[in-house]
Amino acid sequence: MAQTNETEKKPGPLSGITVLDFSRVLAGPYCTMVLADLGARVIKVERFGTGDDTRAFGPFVGVDSAYFMCFNRGKESISLDIKSPRDRELLERLLDSCDVVVENFRPGVMERLGYGPERLAKTHPHIVYTSISGFGHSGPFSELPGYDMVVQAMGGVMSLTGWPDEEPARVGTSFGDLGAALFGVVGILSALYSRTRDAQGARVDIGMLDCQAALMETALARYDVEGVVPTRTGDNHPSLAPFETFMAADGKFVICAGNDTLFLLMADALGSPHLALKAEFLTNDLRVQNRQQLVRDIEAITGTQPMQHWIDALNEAGVPCAPINTIDRLFSHPQLLARNMIVKVKGEGERAVRTAGNPIKMSTLSEVDPEVPIQSPALNAHREAILEELMASNGAYAPTTHDDGDVDDTGPDALYQAASAV
Amino acid sequence: MAQTNETEKKPGPLSGITVLDFSRVLAGPYCTMVLADLGARVIKVERFGTGDDTRAFGPFVGVDSAYFMCFNRGKESISLDIKSPRDRELLERLLDSCDVVVENFRPGVMERLGYGPERLAKTHPHIVYTSISGFGHSGPFSELPGYDMVVQAMGGVMSLTGWPDEEPARVGTSFGDLGAALFGVVGILSALYSRTRDAQGARVDIGMLDCQAALMETALARYDVEGVVPTRTGDNHPSLAPFETFMAADGKFVICAGNDTLFLLMADALGSPHLALKAEFLTNDLRVQNRQQLVRDIEAITGTQPMQHWIDALNEAGVPCAPINTIDRLFSHPQLLARNMIVKVKGEGERAVRTAGNPIKMSTLSEVDPEVPIQSPALNAHREAILEELMASNGAYAPTTHDDGDVDDTGPDALYQAASAV
Structure with missing residues (x-):
């Protein structure tokens, strides 16, 4: 002592x-x-x-x-x-x-x-x-x-x-x-x-x-106003898309492109500007409605390269994104x-x-x-x-x-x- | 204005x-x-x-x-x-x-x-x-x-x-x-x-x-000491049992009886004191090892009555427990x-x-x-x-x-x- x-x-x-x-x-x-x-x-x-x-x-x-x-x-x-x-x-x-x-x-x-x-x-x-x-x-x-x-x-x-x-x-x-x-x-x-x-x-x-x-957060107020009980949404934001995890060649990562500008930048950064021109993805509301197809289309691209490739490209374009880090990775972050x-x-x-x-x-x-x-x-x-x-x-x-x-x-x-x- | x-x-x-x-x-x-x-x-x-x-x-x-x-x-x-x-x-x-x-x-x-x-x-x-x-x-x-x-x-x-x-x-x-x-x-x-x-x-x-x-919390230190990457445990505490959700007749609720005294009190409150005498449940370590069987045995009891019945009995005995409330239930809590x-x-x-x-x-x-x-x-x-x-x-x-x-x-x-x- x-x-x-x-x-x-x-x-x-x-x-x-x-x-x-x-x-x-x-x-x-x-x-x-x-x-x-x-x-x-x-x-x-x-x-x-x-x-x-x-x-x-x-x-x-x-x-x-x-x-x-x-x-x-x-x-x-x-x-x-x-x-x-x-x-x-x-x-x-x-x-x-x-x-x-x-x-x-x-x-x-x-x-x-x-x-x-x-x-x-x-x-x-x-x-x-x-x-x-x-x-x-x-x-x-x-x-x-x-x-x-x-x-x-x-x-x-x-x-x-x-x-x-x-x-x-x-x-x-x-x-x-x-x-x-x-x-x-x-x-x-x-x-x-x-x-x-x-x-x-x-x-x-x-x-x-x-x-x-x-x-x-707003869960109580949303229920009070809408009368719908808020529930689990897994990994996505219920009213923004794309705002969830996507599979790369070597694991999952998060892209948060919840407005039209960011969606455009994201499509460019993924080397697929045509994505932003599709009628079913033109607005955030449409992207939320067509979320399943959106995720499929994005993963068809992201699955071709490792995560870091996409994260570098998205960061360069200013699109919020992140790997899903496990705890061990924090020590060298x-x-x-x-x-x-x-x-x-x-x-x-x-x-x-x-x-x-x-x-x-x-x-x-x-x-x-x-x-x-x-x-x-x-x-x-x-x-x-x-x-x-x-x-x-x-x-x-x-x-x-x-x-x-x-x-x-x-x-x-x-x-x-x-x-x-x- | x-x-x-x-x-x-x-x-x-x-x-x-x-x-x-x-x-x-x-x-x-x-x-x-x-x-x-x-x-x-x-x-x-x-x-x-x-x-x-x-x-x-x-x-x-x-x-x-x-x-x-x-x-x-x-x-x-x-x-x-x-x-x-x-x-x-x-x-x-x-x-x-x-x-x-x-x-x-x-x-x-x-x-x-x-x-x-x-x-x-x-x-x-x-x-x-x-x-x-x-x-x-x-x-x-x-x-x-x-x-x-x-x-x-x-x-x-x-x-x-x-x-x-x-x-x-x-x-x-x-x-x-x-x-x-x-x-x-x-x-x-x-x-x-x-x-x-x-x-x-x-x-x-x-x-x-x-x-x-x-x-x-301790996730970084645990990894630093043990070299094992902490991961998801769903609804349970990785080193305490029972410390998780259980199915009642009308839904799921949580029981946290992570030491021997609380486990004894829980068994009594569930009307099944014999549970606490089983060799495979005698210590917390044994209960963690035999968690699956423990959950099965407890749910065989809790499934017979509605949640509130068990919560009242467990509260009476001083065993930590809770319903998994949805947001709507907070307004009348x-x-x-x-x-x-x-x-x-x-x-x-x-x-x-x-x-x-x-x-x-x-x-x-x-x-x-x-x-x-x-x-x-x-x-x-x-x-x-x-x-x-x-x-x-x-x-x-x-x-x-x-x-x-x-x-x-x-x-x-x-x-x-x-x-x-x-």
Whole structure:
């Protein structure tokens, strides 16, 4: 546990902001990862012994979980035993000095531990207190467990994803968790901004289901106006053509030529200007009506050459297009590399793992878009440093050295007994 | 054009912030919609005559586009003719008084018009200047057009979405646009926060492709560690079982019982405790290995009763589950209704359309979670009020009344000639 303390301010727009992070697994940690990427100091409060559940999720790089490393880069870790008066005192000190609290327990857990939003609004009114849960802290569903897949199903996106003649598919990334995480960050930052004027914290209550609804684009309004239930369209845009995937000699790629000008340019780029003159393809509406024939005609051309040939020609002509990249191809993608979007994260061991970096490119951020691996913390790695820091800021506080062994003897602490029922 | 001016501050954490919004279609307007929902004043700068392209997108409610209404609620509209010296002067005044600029043209367009980030950083250093584009303003792809579907294909999410034995599917909502919009909001708010300390604006440069990579969860790290290309898993979680859809007598629903305790509770709730005792289902690993048989065994039970029967029993037992809701069912969803997530938006006409509300529930926001329809602006509806306001704040400025007819005679203005090439 030789990691250094990071009490010196990190660079970035959120430099000086301290986040006390009780969250685990994905939605909460992703939210605080974005804050850490922007320069906030994030102190991750973990249970003794095992810490965040994802420390046990494979695959592993030596002793380190790649899952944990991805979402906890640049954070500090401290284990607290909520049953211990000394650790409760330490937690009060941390609350005194933090700006933001983030938790993603089921509603009621933080209250039972004595750290609910109503209590903290009284004792620590400066805090932006943020909960991320399946359904939010109000309403008839608020007590129900909400996983990513539960809200993907309930919120409608699965009904829109996949092929029309196949079963609904899950979005291939945790859209439910990540959407909620991003709305959580937005809530926190808007509250931090307004706090600069009224010196008041706020309560931010994010429900994953609410966020799913907010991300359904025009689907609700279309149903409200037309009375037709929106459904799956596979790979195409329901009202634009060509706007879908096409087979080249060596695989499928996407062409988006949803207006007449782009269709003309596309036909030229494919070396088949006559395509744009066919009566049945003259307008977008006609192309949508005759989509099957359009796809057949285009694939008769694209199937003759490899994908890159067509992509080069279409890019040259300014027609939006793309290969359907598999994940392995992202690591060598020239644009992602140029934008420093592939970063290395280290855990306790020496071996780094590569993952996506911070997509918010800012003038003030150039110094924090790192060239060196960002580190995810060993469990409780920052306890000593945080204790020393609290001592330095207030001589009256006498810390106790507390290592994992002490508490393993006393069994799981109350914080995470409650949490494990989540 | 009887809409009133909204120069009085709106409630909400971003009250007092003014956004000058040059963006159109989806990613930019969604970004500024979130800002407006949080209390910012958003002045939408539109081209004369036609305005935002989406004003012409169906379906329509009377004269109003439902698409436009959804993402432009609560904004003001002004049309500007960039070729007119008077309107350029007006634009300078608006830049003087705004805090944030948002644009989603292709890189280079704003520079050619004379409002690029480098120029504004000199003349208006207080502004948070935000660009959202397909690939960002640097790197070898920066000049290429990037639509939602292009970055969904290029960024990897399509390779992960759909059924393993079928073609890749598009995420059924514009994940590429909306993800970039949310990271854009995060960038803007972090810059507004840091501006309260150093009185400096910032440049925020969001590339949709970068955001796609950032939303790939652990897929990159898993490939980096294991060397196996992640692929589509249809409706299930690749390493948890049961964590997928099941057929009831009247349709499919989701059960997420990814640990032994939940599996036991599920078996009880389905009235089949013996399921949990089967040797082949004793651990999650075994259940993943024997997934096909597990699904068959569970569906032999769930197929005997309607979905709601099982959902009630599973909810009672605390097992995460959900119906696969179609969009129509969201309008009557008790949780979404209790959380005020279905809101009404009006345009120029009287008829409102229902869409999803603001998912960021905050203590300071209760007053802005509206009971009455939010209004999307008629094109140029706020020109007179904005001119009067600028007059009042500076007597020396002599505005010109400018209606659509004036400019239709002179042809499309330079701003949107450039834009239409995007």
